[in-house]
Amino acid sequence: MAYFIQQLINGLTLGAIYGLIAIGYTMVYGIIGMINFAHGEIYMIGAFVALIAVLAFTSAGIASIPLLLIVVIVAAMVVAGLYGWAIERLIYRPLRGAPRLAPLISAIGLSIFLQQYVQLTQGGRVKTLPPLMPGGFTLMRGDDGFAVGISNFQIVVFVLTVVLMAGLTLIINRTELGRAQRAAASDPVMAALCGIDVDRTISVTFVIGAALAAVAGVMVVLYYGVIDFFIGFLAGLKAFTAAVLGGVGSLPGALLGGLVLGLVESFWSAYADAAYKDVAAYAILVLVLIFRPSGLLGRPEIEKV
Amino acid sequence: MLELEGVSAAYGAVRALDRVDLKVEAGEIVTLVGANGAGKTTLLMTICGRPRAISGSVRLRGQDITRLPTHRIAALGVAHAPEGRRIFARMSVRENLQLGARLAPAANLKTNLDSVLALFPRLGERIDQRGGTLSGGEQQMLAIGRALMAEPELLLLDEPSLGLAPLIVRQIFAAIARINRERGTAILLVEQNAHHALRLAHRGYVLATGRVVMEGPAAELAANADIQTAYLGKLSA
Ligand SMILES: Nc1ncnc2c1ncn2[C@@H]1O[C@H](COP(=O)(O)OP(=O)(O)O)[C@@H](O)[C@H]1O
Ligand SMILES: [Mg+2]
Numbered sequence: 083m084a085y086f087i088q089q090l091i092n093g094l095t096l097g098a099i100y101g102l103i104a105i106g107y108t109m110v111y112g113i114i115g116m117i118n119f120a121h122g123e124i125y126m127i128g129a130f131v132a133l134i135a136v137l138a139f140t141s142a143g144i145a146s147i148p149l150l151l152i153v154v155i156v157a158a159m160v161v162a163g164l165y166g167w168a169i170e171r172l173i174y175r176p177l178r179g180a181p182r183l184a185p186l187i188s189a190i191g192l193s194i195f196l197q198q199y200v201q202l203t204q205g206g207r208v209k210t211l212p213p214l215m216p217g218g219f220t221l222m223r224g225d226d227g228f229a230v231g232i233s234n235f236q237i238v239v240f241v242l243t244v245v246l247m248a249g250l251t252l253i254i255n256r257t258e259l260g261r262a263q264r265a266a267a268s269d270p271v272m273a274a275l276c277g278i279d280v281d282r283t284i285s286v287t288f289v290i291g292a293a294l295a296a297v298a299g300v301m302v303v304l305y306y307g308v309i310d311f312f313i314g315f316l317a318g319l320k321a322f323t324a325a326v327l328g329g330v331g332s333l334p335g336a337l338l339g340g341l342v343l344g345l346v347e348s349f350w351s352a353y354a355d356a357a358y359k360d361v362a363a364y365a366i367l368v369l370v371l372i373f374r375p376s377g378l379l380g381r382p383e384i385e386k387v
Numbered sequence: 388m389l390e391l392e393g394v395s396a397a398y399g400a401v402r403a404l405d406r407v408d409l410k411v412e413a414g415e416i417v418t419l420v421g422a423n424g425a426g427k428t429t430l431l432m433t434i435c436g437r438p439r440a441i442s443g444s445v446r447l448r449g450q451d452i453t454r455l456p457t458h459r460i461a462a463l464g465v466a467h468a469p470e471g472r473r474i475f476a477r478m479s480v481r482e483n484l485q486l487g488a489r490l491a492p493a494a495n496l497k498t499n500l501d502s503v504l505a506l507f508p509r510l511g512e513r514i515d516q517r518g519g520t521l522s523g524g525e526q527q528m529l530a531i532g533r534a535l536m537a538e539p540e541l542l543l544l545d546e547p548s549l550g551l552a553p554l555i556v557r558q559i560f561a562a563i564a565r566i567n568r569e570r571g572t573a574i575l576l577v578e579q580n581a582h583h584a585l586r587l588a589h590r591g592y593v594l595a596t597g598r599v600v601m602e603g604p605a606a607e608l609a610a611n612a613d614i615q616t617a618y619l620g621k622l623s624a
Binding site: 264265271273275277279 | 456457461466478485
């Protein structure tokens with residue numbers, strides 16, 4: 083039982099990270115109807131910015147961990163946000179109205195470019211970072227003496243994910259910007275007739291998605307402490323899976339999909355063969371899509387008349 | 388107020404408007420009638436830059452708006468209740484009206500909302516309902532109400548009577564007359580229902596296959612029997 087709860091905590095941590103990346107896929111899909119295949123690279127860049135910021139911070143001799151967290155997260159969000167903005171301007175906007183394959187291929191090309199660019203400028207070797215926030219709490223002890231722990235950093239991941247999700251939900255549902263995003267997603271022409279600058283709204287959506295992916299990147303650097311220029315590929319694929327699993331276009335779906343995926347991986351690694359955890363994750367995806375083609379929380383596509 | 392000069396528009400190779408000249412003066416109701424496929428919707432949309440005119444010019448209060456992006460044209464005081472109403476179906480009536488209100492000063496939101504709800508009390512009863520759950524008539528009221536929330540100087544209405552029961556049509560037309568009378572808003576009203584429209588309007592244009600084939604004071608056009616037979620067919624009956 084204790085072991086089970088420990089896996090639950092670990093799975094939710096991983097799931098929260100997937101969920102934050104998945105939100106970017108789902109928001110961009112919601113507004114332009116396309117998957118941004120360079121999104122995984124944004125997450126990778128966020129992780130690198132975090133790494134660099136942490137190193138700069140510690141070499142400057144500042145020891146306050148909360149201050150470091152805030153600075154690192156803000157730096158990663160700003161830089162990744164700029165990349166997200168640039169991707170929209172360079173790839174998606176000029177190719178709007180082109181056959182759907184064109185932006186897709188271009189995004190894949192850009193993602194290869196970004197990987198190589200980071201490899202050249204930062205080196206190809208795996209980067210490691212010693213844990214910055216050691217320590218945690220022992221929640222309970224099983225009969226066999228197994229201690230269930232939650233690390234301080236896992237608490238940070240949970241709190242941050244909840245705060246970001248709540249903030250985003252508030253923006254989407256309650257603000258003028260969120261209304262504009264929903265309007266542009268459902269009928270861009272009518273949105274423009276209402277005076278909404280649809281292009282700008284799409285830009286902002288890319289920036290928000292990128293900033294959240296960057297937070298996921300920060301978490302991975304600080305939690306696992308191991309990154310390289312290639313992490314965006316697998317994480318992007320996983321988060322994309324999470325978005326589809328939850329129902330692409332649905333914000334709560336993205337988080338739910340991420341959590342389900344994180345839990346499946348964590349439990350599969352714990353109770354079955356860890357080498358097959360990805361197989362398990364994708365098998366779940368296939369099963370869900372067979373029985374619920376629009377994902378767990380997605381709504382079926384309504385044909386526009 | 389609004390002046391179109393030699394405006395042509397096309398969808399790919401299909402020419403939909405052919406050198407259209409048209410004017411709407413401040414405070415005026417102008418109607419544009421014509422059979423299905425004549426190009427009426429295209430004309431209204433071209434004023435808003437979708438599609439963009441391939442030749443000719445559109446001027447608003449003397450300013451050339453032919454090449455402006457759609458949202459900038461809206462910001463200059465042109466509000467559109469388009470063909471098919473295009474209500475944001477998953478948003479509430481209130482949110483639809485708030486979207487319309489983006490271009491008006493935030494301080495006027497409450498007064499504008501009250502005045503739209505006074506014009507269409509049905510919307511007040513449905514204020515928190517999703518737009519998609521409204522009846523056709525209510526959706527049309529919402530489309531017009533959303534346009535009014537922007538405090539427009541020019542209101543473009545595309546077949547507001549389409550598919551509605553006669554009683555509702557009368558309500559909608561009464562509301563249009565009231566908007567023009569009380570606010571002095573200039574209105575360009577597209578209709579297939581020429582009888583009704585010509586009774587309401589000051590002036591009218593008849594469009595056939597993308598061209599203006601007749602124009603003049605509404606009363607004169609209404610009296611002209613040719614229009615009925617040649618351009619409006621049985622639709623005016
Ligand atoms: N989106 C479009 N793509 C191609 N052709 C169109 C489109 N919209 C309208 N048309 C064509 O343009 C012409 C004018 O259409 P429209 O402006 O909708 O006329 P009306 O509103 O008077 O019924 C018609 O021949 C119609 O088939
Ligand atoms: Mg039409």
